[in-house]
Amino acid sequence: MWPKRWRKKSGQEQPGEAAAEPRSAEAAEIAEDAPSDPPPEQRDAAPAAGDVGNGKREGWLSRMRKGLSRSSGKLGDGIGAIFTKRKLDDAALEELEELLISADLGVSTAAKMTAGLAKERFDKEVDPQEVRAALAEQVAERLEPVAKPLDLDGSRKPHVVLVVGVNGSGKTTTIGKLAKQWADAGHKVHLAAGDTFRAAAVEQLQIWGQRTGAPVTARDTGADAAGLAYDALQQAQREGADVLLVDTAGRLHNKANLMAELQKIVRVLKKLDDSAPHDVLLVLDATIGQNAVQQVQTFKELVNVTGLVVTKLDGSARGGVLVALADRFGLPVHAIGVGESAEDMRPFSARAFARALVGLDPEE
Amino acid sequence: MFDSLQERLGKVFEGLSKVGTLNEKDVDNALREVRVALLEADVALPVVKQFVADLRERAVGQEVLRSVTPGQQVVKIVHDRLAEMLGGEQSEIQLRKEPPTAIMLVGLQGSGKTTTTGKIAKRLKEKQKQKVLMASLDVRRPAAQDQLRQLGWQVGVDTLDNVPGEPPKAIAKRALQKAALEGYDVVLLDTAGRLSIDQELMDEVKEVEAAAKPSETLLVADSMTGQDAVTTAQNFQEAVELTGIVLTRVDGDARGGAALSMRQVTGRPIKLIGVGEKLDALEAFHPDRIANRILGMGDVVSLVEKAQESFEEEQAQKLQKKLEKGKFDLDDLAQQFRQLQKMGGMQELMGMIPGLGKMGKQVKNAQFDEKAIGRQLAIISSMTKNERRRPEIIKASRKQRIARGSGTTVQDVNKLLKQFTEAQRMMKRVKKMGKKGLMRHGLPGMGGGGGGMPGGGMPGGGFPGGFPGGRG
Ligand SMILES: Nc1nc2c(ncn2[C@@H]2O[C@H](COP(=O)(O)OP(=O)(O)O)[C@@H](O)[C@H]2O)c(=O)[nH]1
Ligand SMILES: Nc1nc2c(ncn2[C@@H]2O[C@H](COP(=O)(O)OP(=O)(O)O)[C@@H](O)[C@H]2O)c(=O)[nH]1
Ligand SMILES: [Mg+2]
Ligand SMILES: [Mg+2]
Numbered sequence: 001m002w003p004k005r006w007r008k009k010s011g012q013e014q015p016g017e018a019a020a021e022p023r024s025a026e027a028a029e030i031a032e033d034a035p036s037d038p039p040p041e042q043r044d045a046a047p048a049a050g051d052v053g054n055g056k057r058e059g060w061l062s063r064m065r066k067g068l069s070r071s072s073g074k075l076g077d078g079i080g081a082i083f084t085k086r087k088l089d090d091a092a093l094e095e096l097e098e099l100l101i102s103a104d105l106g107v108s109t110a111a112k113m114t115a116g117l118a119k120e121r122f123d124k125e126v127d128p129q130e131v132r133a134a135l136a137e138q139v140a141e142r143l144e145p146v147a148k149p150l151d152l153d154g155s156r157k158p159h160v161v162l163v164v165g166v167n168g169s170g171k172t173t174t175i176g177k178l179a180k181q182w183a184d185a186g187h188k189v190h191l192a193a194g195d196t197f198r199a200a201a202v203e204q205l206q207i208w209g210q211r212t213g214a215p216v217t218a219r220d221t222g223a224d225a226a227g228l229a230y231d232a233l234q235q236a237q238r239e240g241a242d243v244l245l246v247d248t249a250g251r252l253h254n255k256a257n258l259m260a261e262l263q264k265i266v267r268v269l270k271k272l273d274d275s276a277p278h279d280v281l282l283v284l285d286a287t288i289g290q291n292a293v294q295q296v297q298t299f300k301e302l303v304n305v306t307g308l309v310v311t312k313l314d315g316s317a318r319g320g321v322l323v324a325l326a327d328r329f330g331l332p333v334h335a336i337g338v339g340e341s342a343e344d345m346r347p348f349s350a351r352a353f354a355r356a357l358v359g360l361d362p363e364e
Numbered sequence: 365m366f367d368s369l370q371e372r373l374g375k376v377f378e379g380l381s382k383v384g385t386l387n388e389k390d391v392d393n394a395l396r397e398v399r400v401a402l403l404e405a406d407v408a409l410p411v412v413k414q415f416v417a418d419l420r421e422r423a424v425g426q427e428v429l430r431s432v433t434p435g436q437q438v439v440k441i442v443h444d445r446l447a448e449m450l451g452g453e454q455s456e457i458q459l460r461k462e463p464p465t466a467i468m469l470v471g472l473q474g475s476g477k478t479t480t481t482g483k484i485a486k487r488l489k490e491k492q493k494q495k496v497l498m499a500s501l502d503v504r505r506p507a508a509q510d511q512l513r514q515l516g517w518q519v520g521v522d523t524l525d526n527v528p529g530e531p532p533k534a535i536a537k538r539a540l541q542k543a544a545l546e547g548y549d550v551v552l553l554d555t556a557g558r559l560s561i562d563q564e565l566m567d568e569v570k571e572v573e574a575a576a577k578p579s580e581t582l583l584v585a586d587s588m589t590g591q592d593a594v595t596t597a598q599n600f601q602e603a604v605e606l607t608g609i610v611l612t613r614v615d616g617d618a619r620g621g622a623a624l625s626m627r628q629v630t631g632r633p634i635k636l637i638g639v640g641e642k643l644d645a646l647e648a649f650h651p652d653r654i655a656n657r658i659l660g661m662g663d664v665v666s667l668v669e670k671a672q673e674s675f676e677e678e679q680a681q682k683l684q685k686k687l688e689k690g691k692f693d694l695d696d697l698a699q700q701f702r703q704l705q706k707m708g709g710m711q712e713l714m715g716m717i718p719g720l721g722k723m724g725k726q727v728k729n730a731q732f733d734e735k736a737i738g739r740q741l742a743i744i745s746s747m748t749k750n751e752r753r754r755p756e757i758i759k760a761s762r763k764q765r766i767a768r769g770s771g772t773t774v775q776d777v778n779k780l781l782k783q784f785t786e787a788q789r790m791m792k793r794v795k796k797m798g799k800k801g802l803m804r805h806g807l808p809g810m811g812g813g814g815g816g817m818p819g820g821g822m823p824g825g826g827f828p829g830g831f832p833g834g835r836g
Contacts, residue, residue, distance in 0.1 A: 013768070079746065102409045107400050167641065168474025197641065199482075199518070200511035207506035221514075243725065250641075253617040257811025274666035285526070287472065290616035311755040317592035340504065341475070350685040 002316055015317045088126050093118055096131070103357050104320035106290050109327060113138050126330030136354040139323055143350035148332035150307060152182070153278060158190060158241040160233065160276040164262060165283035166298060170311030170337055172201065174283050176208030176252060176283065178335075180342040183212050185339045190241035192232030193218035194225045197249040205247050211342055215239070225249065225261065226268040246277070253298035262303050280305045283336065286312045286319035293321070296329055311337030314344070318357050369527050391423045394438045405658045407596040407621030417444055443655050451622060455608065457484070457580055457631040459494070459550065464543040466551045466576045468538075469610070470569055470600060471584035472558030476612035476638055478508065478583050479490045481554040482515030483638065483646035489521055494549040499524035499539035501532035501572060502556035512554055519643055522548075532556070532568060534578040553578065560599030573604045580607045582596035582635065586627060587611045597629045606630055612638035613644070623654050677678035692754040692791045697784050700745045742770040743780050755784060 040245035086092060095112050102112035116138050117131070120125045152159045161178070163171045172195065179189045191214050195201035202218045209216035217232035229246050236244040248265065269276040282305040284292055310319050313336045324335065333348040352362035367452060372763055402412045423441050432467055459465045469477045486548070488494040499515055500523070502508035509526045516523035524539045536553055543551045558565035573581065583600050585593065600606060609626050614637040634649040716793050744752065746769030751758050758766070761778045770777075 098409055101403055102591050105591070107403050166475060166588070166616070172476060198511070199514035201505040203507035203510050204505070225551040250603070252613065254617040255615075285474065285588075287586065287589050287592045287596070289588060289618070289622070290404055291406070291588045291616065310561070313400060315472065317560050317590065321590065355619075 002115070002184060011217040024288075026247045059262040086126070087123055088121050089133070093122075094174050095299065096135075099160055100135075100320070103318045104289055106293075106321060106324045108158065113323075122251075132358045132360050135358045136351075136360055139176040139354035139357055140350045142323055143326050143354060144187060144334070146326045146330060146333050147348045147350040148307070148334065149347050150178075150279060150281075152243055154185065154242070156273075156275070156278055158233075158236045158244040159278050160246065160247065160273065161245045161268070161279045161281060162246045162266065162277035162303070163283060164248050164303060164305070165250060166252050166285075166295060167198075169250065169252065169282045169283045169285040170309075171195075172204050172208065172247055173340060174281070174309050174311060174335075174337060174345070175205065175247050176212065177211040177342055178245060178361075179208060179214045181345065183214060187242040188240065189214040189231065190236035190239065190244045191216040192229055192236075192244060192246040194224050194229055194232075194247045195249040196221055196223045196228060200248075201249065208342075214245075224277075226264045229265045230268045233269055233276065237272065253295050257296070259302050266303055279307060282311045282331075283311060283320075283321075285317075286310050286315060287317040288319075288321060290321060290324075292294060293328065296325055296331065300331070305331060307332040309333070309335050309337065312346070314338040319353075320357055322353070323357075331349045366713055369396045388424050389437070391420060395420060395423075398438075398442055401660060402621060402624075402658065405619030405621035405660065406590050406593070406625075407658065408587075408621060408625035408629075410594065411625045414628075414751070415445070415624075430732060438483050439659070443659055445824050446624065446655035446658060447651040450627055450654055451633045451649075453633075454650070455635055456648065457488075457582075457608070457635060459488075459492070462577050463547075463549040464540065464551050465495075465549065465580070466540060466553060466578040467557065467580040467582065467614050468536075468553040468576060468578040468604075469582050469584050470555050470606075471557060472559065472586075472596060473505070475557065475584045475586050476610075477557065477584045478502070478511050478515065478554050479641065479643075480582075480638055480641050480646070481512065482519055484523075484641050485521040485550075485552055486515070486519040487646055488550055489519065495547065496521045497539060497543050497546075497548040498551060498552045499521070499525060499535055500526060500554050501531060501535050502554060503530075503535075505555040508556065515643065516618065528604050531574045531643055533571045536572050539821050540576060551576075560596045560603075566599070566603045570603055581605055582608050583626070583630070583632075584610045584612060585622060587614045587620040587622060587637075588616060588618040589622040592626075592630050593625040597626040601630045601632075606632050607720070608635035608774065610630050610634070610636045610638065611649070615639045619658050619660060624658060651743065692788050694744050697787060698752075700742055700787075700794055701744075739770070739772055739776065740780055740783075743772055743777055745769075745785060746770040753783060789825050808814075 073155075096117070097110045097114040097127075100113055101107060105113065113135065117134055120134070149193070163170050165177055175191065180193060183189045189206060189212065191209050193202045193205040195205070195214055196219060199221065202221055206216050206218060211301060215235075217228065218236050219228045219231075220340060225248065232246065233244060246265070246269075247260075248262065253259065253264065266280075280303055282299050288295075295306065296308070308322075308325070308331050310322060310333060313319060324334070325331065334352075335345050337347050338344045338346055349362075355364065358364040382759065384461065398419070399412055399416050402415065407415070419442060421491075422445065423438060438473060457467065464523055469481055469484075471477050478500070485498050487494045490498050498512055498521055500512040501508040502512075515521045524542060526535070532539075532555065539553065540552050542548070551655075553572070555572065556565070558569065560566065581604050583597065583606050585596065589596070609623075609630065609632055611620070611623055611634055614620065627634055629764075634651075634654075637647050637649050639645045663733065743766060745767045747758070747762075751766075758781065760774075763774050767774045767777050
């Protein structure tokens with residue numbers, strides 16, 4: 001179950017309430033009941049390592065929109081430029097397709113989307129706003145089935161979530177965010193510092209443990225990750241944890257030895273609980289291009305990925321490859337990352353994502 | 365998903381006209397496929413469009429070469445243009461004459477800045493005997509400073525001690541002070557990851573730049589990056605004076621189109637590539653290799669390369685020695701013919717790879733007259749040891765004997781000897797170029813019977829090395 005607080009919070013961002021307010025950054029901030037920004041002079045002073053969360057708080061929607069104004073803003077402008085008082089002809093469709101390609105949808109997915117649009121409105125006079133909305137609808141339709149929150153199974157003690165992905169995609173941060181959400185919802189969270197490879201990866205997770213009050217099972221860098229995962233599950237079971245989040249070292253999907261190591265972690269977890277891991281999250285960075293397809297394919301094949309998390313959507317990248325991924329794999333997208341702090345995670349909304357993609361206000 | 369490219373190109377090229385000049389329709393068709401290939405390789409759209417327009421100009425009206433198919437010719441043009449745009453000359457990190465040199469690494473979150481900092485430190489220390497100091501300016505990511513310190517231990521390079529609460533600019537200043545006082549040659553400044561649209565953090569990095577005046581500012585970017593490469597590169601370029609790009613995770617299987625996008629947008633060279641997580645996994649950038657990868661014709665190239673390698677490694681060394689002594693005899697020529705035969709055997713190999721069968725055949729037809737090579741080898745083997753060493757002693761009667769022994773005519777023997785003289789003359793010229801030149805250009809003077817090495821027809825012309833296999 002998604003924590004109540006989460007639900008309420010995201011509820012506040014829904015059209016109803018926000019619609020009464022002007023569509024401004026402030027509105028989003030208020031909706032998010034964020035602590036007020038520190039005065040500028042304080043911002044400059046570097047926050048201590050543990051303080052990232054308080055350094056810079058800005059509504060995520062406003063941040064996402066800011067990102068949009070840069071990149072999909074471009075996309076939006078592009079559509080505007082093409083379609084002001086214009087027929088939806090072949091040339092227009094081709095340009096439209098290219099604009100979707102610019103958002104990382106990939107050539108074939110972009111072609112599918114424009115084909116869908118053409119079927120409905122070919123040769124009709126269309127205005128830019130109409131085209132955007134229609135496109136967003138097409139995208140949202142494809143994404144709707146995969147927009148599923150991550151539910152904790154209360155009968156599992158603990159519910160084991162294995163977090164995997166390529167290097168630097170945001171696994172550890174995502175674990176910190178999930179730990180925060182679940183801890184705030186009253187769940188007993190346990191963490192396993194399974195990245196025993198990268199320098200200070202253990203320390204990084206330990207800081208997240210401190211921030212969220214979750215105990216962390218850790219060994220020294222260089223230790224066997226599978227052995228550590230085993231210890232962590234044992235400890236979590238002993239302590240009656242509701243959920244165990246297992247961090248792993250980043251690995252490129254084309255490295256057979258590293259993928260085998262991941263499979264070993266899964267095998268070892270099963271020794272203690274043959275239903276574990278109950279979820280295997282693949283964390284994808286929104287800046288990724290078409291290589292995401294191979295990534296998902298391989299991780300899914302080898303460690304049975306059950307869902308995706310897309311991080312860094314507060315940046316200029318739109319993560320359009322997600323549309324292709326939804327088409328091809330149909331894996332649930334559980335959440336998105338919109339910042340570096342513990343609270344910068346949101347449930348995945350197909351509609352908001354789709355609208356952002358084509359340069360429209362995500363929450364309208 | 366990308367495997368289909370070779371087949372697709374294969375199909376298009378099959379349809380291209382076989383003679384005359386490349387006409388506009390042929391080129392259009394081929395370029396449409398090339399465009400898709402580039403986009404699937406994540407080259408940014410504006411860059412693709414410009415690139416394709418460029419290519420059309422070059423390709424249309426080009427004389428179809430006799431020895432290669434028009435398709436191969438287009439591939440070659442595309443490849444060459446890609447490599448050219450990626451930067452012809454290799455460029456490394458520039459150190460200042462008066463130390464310390466400050467080098468700043470910037471980029472998005474998780475792109476590989478800290479790891480790359482450690483790698484560069486190791487490289488400068490071990491290869492260039494520099495005294496290096498690293499400083500972490502990352503006050504945001506949990507344990508980021510710890511991470512750099514640990515990397516420092518691993519490579520035996522000092523890191524600046526961090527003081528809690530110290531802002532990035534002050535850290536940079538302190539690092540430079542320490543370097544000046546304690547005689548460090550290079551100061552590496554590892555910065556926090558930042559989104560290029562985060563004005564506050566982009567201002568911060570500008571301030572650091574103003575304070576540290578780095579002589580190198582490297583944008584560290586992930587080779588898996590999609591279309592956003594343009595936005596990110598552009599924004600960083602606007603904010604700071606970039607001097608180069610480091611591409612990370614090249615050990616993955618992304619086609620790496622971001623390399624081209626970023627290179628185009630910033631006009632800055634790609635200086636280094638990260639090919640693994642370990643600290644020695646940093647390499648110089650070879651435009652040719654990335655060009656092959658983006659184009660997705662790497663298989664052909666590596667096959668050719670394999671044959672070429674055996675040639676390079678053993679033969680070039682032997683040859684080099686002989687050349688140094690001013691000797692090149694008929695035994696050497698025979699060696700080269702055997703090499704060519706080996707290359708000919710590649711057509712079988714190629715035939716086994718889907719989509720490449722055709723290319724294999726073309727290699728056969730165009731490049732190797734295997735019978736002719738066999739004949740030439742027979743002639744040489746009918747000579748005495750002495751004759752092979754000192755061909756000048758081969759006069760009329762010897763020629764007749766050799767022709768009989770090899771089942772050829774005196775004319776054939778003459779042709780071979782002429783070819784040999786030509787090769788010998790070229791060898792002397794090559795001698796001046798040294799081993800490198802020899803390896804790059806293959807054996808000159810082989811243009812007669814066997815046909816030139818397939819430099820013209822193969823994508824990758826100059827037999828570039830394969831893509832580096834990185835370690836994780
Ligand atoms: N802006 C932004 N940065 C993120 C997000 N998620 C993670 N990061 C940053 O990305 C970098 C890598 O994250 P980390 O969790 O260490 O990645 P890992 O290597 O996959 O464990 C860190 O600097 C994080 O702060 C996000 O949603 N938005
Ligand atoms: N496979 C591979 N991993 C790399 C490479 N460069 C960095 N990494 C990994 O990418 C992740 C993030 O790197 P880091 O240096 O912390 O990134 P930063 O956030 O930009 O400082 C780590 O897991 C590194 O080990 C590379 O060239 N190849
Ligand atoms: Mg991690
Ligand atoms: Mg770092």
